[in-house]
Amino acid sequence: MSDSSFVLTLASAPLPGIISAVSTAIADLDGNIIETHQHWDRPTNRFFLRMAFLGPAGLTLPAIEQALQPAVARFGLELHIADAAHRPPIVVMVSKFDHALLHLLYQIRVGWLQVEVAAIVSNHGDACATAEAAGIRFVHLPVTPATKPAQEAALLALVDETGAEAVILARYMQVLSDDLSRRLSGRAINIHHSFLPAFKGAKPYHQAYERGVKQIGATAHYVTGDLDEGPIIEQDVARVSHADTAEDLVAIGRDVESRVLARAVKLHLERRVMLSGNRTVVFGK
Template structure:
């Protein structure tokens, strides 16, 4: 097994006196150096969350590191993960007919500012094929009807398994995933919603916002669950509008927000900055 130069440790567990010292100490004794660290205690649940980046001593492998930390994790009954920063998460992107989020993600990936490895784009329409081809990525056209939904989702799952995708990103993919697929992808699928949840669900959200005379419109990125648009929220943003903005103008502003919010959420997920906390998240953003 190859040696590792830098790792990210994330964990959560019940808070306990001396926990941070124990974690830092076991790594310091073996020559690891902390370059970044964030922590948070949920005082209501008495649960502790931590994300730490370590420079590794020469020659250490991931198996060595996991064996080193396992006794600590067992003692504190942690939910934990150790990741090699050299290994970028593999991402499959699903899209329908709107390309603003897809274009943003592809451009960030191409210039190297988004730390992911895009393994392909899947769509129930052909519209985004030229854009995907321009980036020289595989495009998978999987049309769907109510009668073929189960078969189409099975094909998506085969794509995920075959490509080794760690994450499915719904970049304005206008299909509702089945409960079964949501369960398979728990904590591994990110959706962008065209409003500041829980407001304005359903069809024509910006027309709904216009009719209500809203002064702020926004977007929400969240993990996908079987409860429609109610998964743990990763990131949100808003933009001010006024009575002079038409529904079409609001939609244009909203698309810009959606692209930014989804990009930011995926970046934080890829950098292991998002820890699940029941129906919520702890996000150690920069």
């Protein structure tokens, strides 16, 4: 039997001895640490740690949690252990623009994203053929101002039913209610077609064109009740010029959006993103 692989993440006050205590507990389980990142966030005075490690065949999550209990109690750790081989289920939401969805599906197909799409949800029927071609369940949830509460309740029921660990808004062009945003806090990721905090709201590429920008960008962030204000996970930009039209900016932006969203999903599901107030600590490889 092969080794087991795990990811440990924790947050706590910045106390001396945390890394030593956690490393010793893993070593006592015959674990081998293969990657580690840590960060002291001075504004919030919080310490963040991510460790990836291998364990002997048969090592279980409860056994690891039990071995780490003395460190948890001593340092007041907010600790989470995950099986790195687990392919988490996700729900992807989309409206009519499907470029970000198609890029996600491609990265899953080639193995760069290790996830299972439990369902594709849309307020339009356009993505049904894409879902059927990929062998993925399609759920049509049309929405109007009058039906929004019932539509969001159906979405939450679907998330519970599928056990989705993340909800990905791949250009889902509806604003989530405050209640739904709270219910999905820390696990709903949106792609905004702008380099936030600039050009929030509708038609950001047209706003950028009118300002004559020389770079356009995209921002993947966690969803909160404040529109386009959630903690930022990933961003990127592309060069544009005075010769580009607003429609050119839209076309160039589609590529940036797709790449940024895919990277954010990967970072989140590999547990490389940790929340620190309205900011994020992102541990890359």
